[in-house]
Amino acid sequence: xxxxxxxxxxxxxxxxxxxxxxxxxxxxxxxxxxxxxxxxxxxxxxxxxxxxxxxxxxxxxxxxxxxxxxxxxxxxxxxxxxxxxxxxxxxxxxxxxxxxxxxxxxxxxxxxxxxxxxxxxxxxxxxxxxxxxxxxxxxxxxxx
Amino acid sequence: xxxxxxxxxxxxxxxxxxxxxxxxxxxxxxxxxxxxxxxxxxxxxxxxxxxxxxxxxxxxxxxxxxxxxxxxxxxxxxxxxxxxxxxxxxxxxxxxxxxxxxxxxxxxxxxxxxxxxxxxxxxxxxxxxxxxxxxxxxxxxxxx
DNA sequence: CTAACTGCAAAGTTTTTGCAATTGC
DNA sequence: GCAATTGCAAAAACTTTGCAGTTAG
Numbered sequence: 001x002x003x004x005x006x007x008x009x010x011x012x013x014x015x016x017x018x019x020x021x022x023x024x025x026x027x028x029x030x031x032x033x034x035x036x037x038x039x040x041x042x043x044x045x046x047x048x049x050x051x052x053x054x055x056x057x058x059x060x061x062x063x064x065x066x067x068x069x070x071x072x073x074x075x076x077x078x079x080x081x082x083x084x085x086x087x088x089x090x091x092x093x094x095x096x097x098x099x100x101x102x103x104x105x106x107x108x109x110x111x112x113x114x115x116x117x118x119x120x121x122x123x124x125x126x127x128x129x130x131x132x133x134x135x136x137x138x139x140x141x142x143x144x
Numbered sequence: 145x146x147x148x149x150x151x152x153x154x155x156x157x158x159x160x161x162x163x164x165x166x167x168x169x170x171x172x173x174x175x176x177x178x179x180x181x182x183x184x185x186x187x188x189x190x191x192x193x194x195x196x197x198x199x200x201x202x203x204x205x206x207x208x209x210x211x212x213x214x215x216x217x218x219x220x221x222x223x224x225x226x227x228x229x230x231x232x233x234x235x236x237x238x239x240x241x242x243x244x245x246x247x248x249x250x251x252x253x254x255x256x257x258x259x260x261x262x263x264x265x266x267x268x269x270x271x272x273x274x275x276x277x278x279x280x281x282x283x284x285x286x287x288x
Numbered sequence: 289c290t291a292a293c294t295g296c297a298a299a300g301t302t303t304t305t306g307c308a309a310t311t312g313c
Numbered sequence: 314g315c316a317a318t319t320g321c322a323a324a325a326a327c328t329t330t331g332c333a334g335t336t337a338g
Contacts, residue, residue: 004317005313005316005317006317007311007312007313007316007317007318008312008313009311009312009317009318009319011318011319012318027302028302028303029301029302041319041320042319042320043319043320043321043322044303044320045303045304045305045319045320045321045322046318046319046320048302048303048304049304049318049319050318052303052304062211064208064209064210064211064263065208065261066208067206067208067214068212068213068214068301068302068327068328069212069301069302070211070212070302070303080249082249082253082255082257084255085258091253091255093249093252093253094252102264105224105226105237105264106266108237108238109226109235109237109264109266109268110268110269111226111228111235111264111266111267111268111269112266112267112272113226113264113265113266114229114264114265114266114267115264115265115266116262116263116264116265117209117261117262117263117264118260118261118262118263119208119260119261119262119263120246120249120253120255120257120258120259120260120261121257121258121259121260122250122253122255122256122257122258122259123255123256123258124253124254124255125254125255128256148291148292149291149292149338150292151291151292151293151336151337151338152337152338153292153293153294153336153337155293155294156293171327172327172328173326173327185294185295186294186295187294187295187296187297188295188328189294189295189296189297189328189329189330190293190294190295192327192328192329193293193294193329194293196328196329212302212303212326212327213326213327214327214328289338290336290337290338291336291337291338292335292336292337292338293334293335293336293337294333294334294335294336295332295333295334295335296331296332296333297330297331297332298329298330298331298332299328299329299330299331300327300328300329300330301326301327301328301329302325302326302327302328303324303325303326303327304323304324304325304326305322305323305324305325306321306322306323306324307320307321307322307323308319308320308321309318309319309320309321310317310318310319310320311316311317311318311319312315312316312317312318313314313315313316313317
C-alpha cells in the first residue's frame with residue numbers, strides 16, 4: 001500500500017559500486033567476497049537482501065542466461081548476453097540490429113509485453129584458441 | 145572417452161512422458177510430485193538424475209527464463225517463452241519473424257554462436273482481466 | 289555378467305528468515 | 314523516536330553424491 005521508504009546504507013552503496021565496477025556478471029557469493037575485502041564484517045544475508053532490493057529498485061538486473069544460480073549485472077541499459085559453453089564466461093552483446101517484434105509477440109500470446117531478454121551461447125575466442133592448440137598438438141592421433 | 149551406454153528405465157520414461165504432457169514448464173519438484181502419483185516409490189534423486197540425463201540427450205530443455213530455479217521444457221523445437229510478472233506463469237511464443245542476426249553477434253563478440261534464447265516478460269491475459277475487475281470495483285476510491 | 293540405474297540418506301549449494309542491536313532520516 | 318537496515322545463526326529451498334541393491338542388455 002503505502003510506499004516503502006528506502007534508507008541509504010554503506011553496505012548497499014558498496015554492493016552497487018562492486019557491481020558497477022565489473023563486467024563479469026557475478027554471483028551473490030562473488031559479490032560477498034569482494035565486499036568483505038572492504039567491509040570484513042558484512043554478512044551474506046545483507047548481500048542477498050541488498051541484491052534483491054537493488055533489483056526491485058531497478059538499479060541492477062538479474063542475468064537470465066544462467067541456470068540454477070542467479071547472476072547480477074550492474075549495467076541496466078538494454079543489451080544482451082552471450083555465454084561460453086566451455087568456460088562459462090558471460091560477455092555483453094550490444095543491442096543488435098534485428099529488432100525484436102514486440103507487437104507480434106503481444107498478438108500471438110495475449111500478453112502485454114513489457115521487456116525481453118536475448119541470450120546467446122557459443123564458444124568464446126579464448127576457448128577457440130585453446131581448442132586450436134589442442135588439435136595442433138594431437139595432429140595425427142585422431143582418436144575420439 | 146568411450147561412449148556411455150544409456151539403458152532405458154521406467155522412471156526415465158515416466159519423467160519424459162510427464163514433461164511432454166504439460167505446457168507448464170515445471171520445476172524438478174513438480175515433476176517429482178507428478179511422478180509419485182504413478183510411481184509412489186520414485187525418489188527425488190532419480191528425478192534430478194534423469195532430468196540431467198534427458199537434458200544431455202537433448203530430449204528436454206532447460207528453460208532459461210527463470211531465476212534461481214531450473215524449469216524444464218519437454219518441447220525442444222525452437223520457440224521462445226514469455227513469463228507473467230504477476231502470476232509467474234510461463235507460456236510459449238512461437239518463433240517470431242524477426243530473425244536474430246547470429247552473424248552480427250558473432251562479429252561483435254568474437255564467439256562462435258551456437259544458439260540463442262529469447263524471453264519476454266509481461267502481463268498475461270488472465271492477470272489483465274483481474275486488474276480490470278479490481279479497478280472496476282474500486283471505481284471512485286482511487287487510493288494508492 | 290556387468291555396467292547402468294534406483295532408492296535412500298546424507299551432504300552440498302544457494303537463498304531466505306527471525307531476532308536483537310544499530311543506524312539513517 | 315521510529316522504521317529501515319544489519320549481523321548472526323538457523324532454517325528453507327534446491328541439487329548432487331555415496332552406497333548397496335536391482336535391473337536392462
